Amino acid sequence: xxxxxxPLRAQIDALxxxxxxxxxxxxxxxQQIGEHKQRLDMPVFRPEREREVxxxxxxxxxxxxxGTGIAAIWRExxxxxxxxxxxxxxxxxxxxxxxxxxxxxxxxxxxxxFLPCADLDEVFRSQLSGASAYAVxxxxxxxxxxxxxxxxxxxxxxxxxxxEISLAIHHNLLRKRPGTDGIRAVLAHPxxxxxxxxxxxxxxxxxxxxxxxxxxxxxxxxxxxxxxxxIAGEQAASQYLLHIAAARIQDEAQxxxxxxxxxxxxxxxxGHDRTSLILSVPNRAGAVFEMLxxxxxxxxxxxxxxxxxxxxxxxxxxxxxxxxGHQDDPPVRQALDELRRACAFFKNLGSYxxxxx
Ligand SMILES: C=C(O[C@@H]1C=C(C(=O)O)C=C[C@H]1O)C(=O)O
Numbered sequence: 001x002x003x004x005x006x007p008l009r010a011q012i013d014a015l016x017x018x019x020x021x022x023x024x025x026x027x028x029x030x031q032q033i034g035e036h037k038q039r040l041d042m043p044v045f046r047p048e049r050e051r052e053v054x055x056x057x058x059x060x061x062x063x064x065x066x067g068t069g070i071a072a073i074w075r076e077x078x079x080x081x082x083x084x085x086x087x088x089x090x091x092x093x094x095x096x097x098x099x100x101x102x103x104x105x106x107x108x109x110x111x112x113x114f115l116p117c118a119d120l121d122e123v124f125r126s127q128l129s130g131a132s133a134y135a136v137x138x139x140x141x142x143x144x145x146x147x148x149x150x151x152x153x154x155x156x157x158x159x160x161x162x163x164e165i166s167l168a169i170h171h172n173l174l175r176k177r178p179g180t181d182g183i184r185a186v187l188a189h190p191x192x193x194x195x196x197x198x199x200x201x202x203x204x205x206x207x208x209x210x211x212x213x214x215x216x217x218x219x220x221x222x223x224x225x226x227x228x229x230x231i232a233g234e235q236a237a238s239q240y241l242l243h244i245a246a247a248r249i250q251d252e253a254q255x256x257x258x259x260x261x262x263x264x265x266x267x268x269x270x271g272h273d274r275t276s277l278i279l280s281v282p283n284r285a286g287a288v289f290e291m292l293x294x295x296x297x298x299x300x301x302x303x304x305x306x307x308x309x310x311x312x313x314x315x316x317x318x319x320x321x322x323x324x325g326h327q328d329d330p331p332v333r334q335a336l337d338e339l340r341r342a343c344a345f346f347k348n349l350g351s352y353x354x355x356x357x
Contacts, residue, residue: 023077026077026081027080027081027084030081030082030084030085031084031085033085034084034085034086037085038085043264043265044082044085044086044088044133045082045088045108045133045134045162045263046267046268047162047163047261047267047352047353048267048268048269048270048353050075050078051270051272051353051356052270053074053078054070054071054074054075054356055356057070057074058070058071067357068357071356071357075106075109076109076110076111078109079108079109079110079111079112080109080111082109082111082112083111083112087111087112087113088108088112088113088132088133088134089112089113089114089115089126089131089132089133090104090108090112090113090114090115090132090133090134090135090136091115091117091122091123091126091127091131091132091134091135091136092104092114092115092116092117092123092135092136092137093116093117093119093120093123093137093138093214094115094116094117094118094214094216095116095214095216095217095220096116096216096239097215097216097219097232097233097235097236097239097240098116098214098215098216098236099138099167099169099215099233099257100136100137100138100214100259101114101116101216101235102167102233102235103136103138103165103167103257103259104136104259106165106167107136107163107165107259107261108134115131115132118213119213120137120147120149120150120153121149121153123135123136123137124137124153124157124159124262127159127262127263128157128158128159133263133264134162134261134262134263135261135262136165136259136260136261136262137150137153137259137260137262138150138191138257138258138259139151139154139258139259139260140257140258140304140306141169141191141195141255141256141257141258142252142254142255142256142257143194143195143250143251143252143255144191144194144195145306146306146308146320147191148308150260151306151308151318151320152308154278154320154349155278155308155318155347159262159349160262160263160264160265160266160349160350161260161261161262161263161276161349161350161352162261162262162263162264162265162266162267162350162352163260163261163263163267163352163353163355164258164259164260164261164274164352164353164354164355165258165259165261165355166256166257166258166259166355167256167257167259168254168255168256169195169233169250169255169256169257170233170234170247170248170250170255171188171192171195171196171215171231171232171233171248171249171250171255172231172232172233172234172237172244172245172246172247172248172249173186173229173230173231173244173245173246173249174219174222174229174230174231174232174236174237174240174242174243174244174245175222175226175228175229175230175242175243175245176222176223176225176226176242176243177226177243178243178245179245180203180204180229180245180246182226182227183204183207183227183228183229184207184208184227184228185207185208185209185210185227185228185229186200186204186207186208186209186210186228186229186230186231187210187212187217187218187221187222187228187229187230187231188209188211188212188215188218188230188231188232189211189212189213189214189215189218190211192215192231192232193209193211193231195250195251195252195255196231196249196250196251197251198251199246199249199250199251200249203246203249215230215231215232215233215236216232216236216239216240218230218231218232219232219236219237219239219240219242220240222240222242223240223241223242229245230242231249258355260276260352261352266327266350266351266352267351267352267353268326268328269326269328269329269351270326270353272353272354272356273324273325273326273329273351273352273353273354274303274322274323274324274325274351274352274353274354275322275323275324275325275326275327275332275336275348275349275350275351276320276321276322276323276348276349276350276352277320277321277322277323277336277339277346277347277348277349278318278319278320278321278345278346278347278349279291279318279319279321279339279343279345279346279347280310280316280317280318280319280343280344280345281319281342281343281344282316282344283314283315283316288319290342291319291339291342291343294334294335294338294339294342295323295335295339297335297338298331298332298334298335299331300323300324300325300331300332300335301323301324301325302321302322302323302324303322303323303324304320304321304322305319305320305321306319306320306321307319307320308320318345323335325351326351327348327350327351328351332351336348
């Protein structure tokens with residue numbers, strides 16, 4: 001009975017008052033830091049500091065709250081504190097309800113302005129023009145590999161990566177009514193169609209698969225026509241009031257997508273960092289082996305190696321390489337110096353904290 005809960009709820013209410021006082025004390029300190037940053041023209045958002053704050057509270061945590069819950073709570077606290085310093089805009093691939101939006105909200109917390117953009121080019125433009133302080137773009141998926149357009153835009157534009165976030169991606173079949181009867185076409189981003197290929201082959205083998213600009217765009221269209229189904233996340237289901245006709249239809253249960261955060265700053269080292277590079281070498285025997293030698297010699301681990309055609313017609317490639325460590329860590333710095341000298345093309349996209357759940 002609720003009456004029995006009354007004393008416990010009274011204790012919770014009293015604690016909430018204390019938490020509120022403490023949170024506002026914390027917010028006042030963040031405001032003072034904000035004033036200091038404004039005087040010295042320093043960046044408001046400091047991902048390396050936020051990572052440190054979360055690591056410290058997780059270490060101090062004795063439960064029963066879980067570490068992931070602690071991280072989620074503190075991300076929102078810091079987002080609200082940051083908004084007192086400056087309310088920043090974050091660009092992502094829209095429309096509302098995309099996984100990119102989910103990644104952006106999880107990374108920055110909800111106390112920001114979020115700008116859905118029509119395509120990836122527009123996302124980059126919004127950040128490059130300064131209209132948005134940051135942009136969040138998908139870079140690779142654990143089932144389907146690289147997002148080619150993102151790689152090409154990282155090469156073409158003077159951008160820096162200030163952070164990353166990796167999300168578990170669960171796809172669902174969404175439509176206006178339950179069940180799969182009467183579906184004439186399944187709409188999704190080509191990556192999502194590819195990630196659900198086996199499920200679609202088994203359950204909707206004769207149904208058209210139609211590529212659209214984003215999964216949320218597919219959901220928006222499915223909300224207008226019950227012969228259309230979309231593949232998208234739960235967020236899109238609630239955004240467009242759709243039924244989940246089938247849940248978790250991705251072929252790989254562990255399907256994940258990694259996103260990078262485009263910004264104008266390189267965060268300071270945290271001890272758990274990644275550095276992203278784009279390199280190219282002439283098309284001759286042993287050139288790629290030579291290119292990788294400085295990494296081996298300085299004991300720098302490579303966590304990713306991806307290639308894209310250089311479009312020269314000469315079978316030349318750009319190599320997208322992620323290293324473990326920060327460019328200010330001596331072994332990484334030495335390896336980068338050697339790579340810069342040896343490669344025909346060298347672009348450092350920056351160092352940033354490795355995402356921690
Ligand atoms: C308060 C600061 O500004 C922002 C807010 C933070 C916080 O609320 O703890 C941490 C880092 C910054 O993104 C700071 O730089 O310390």
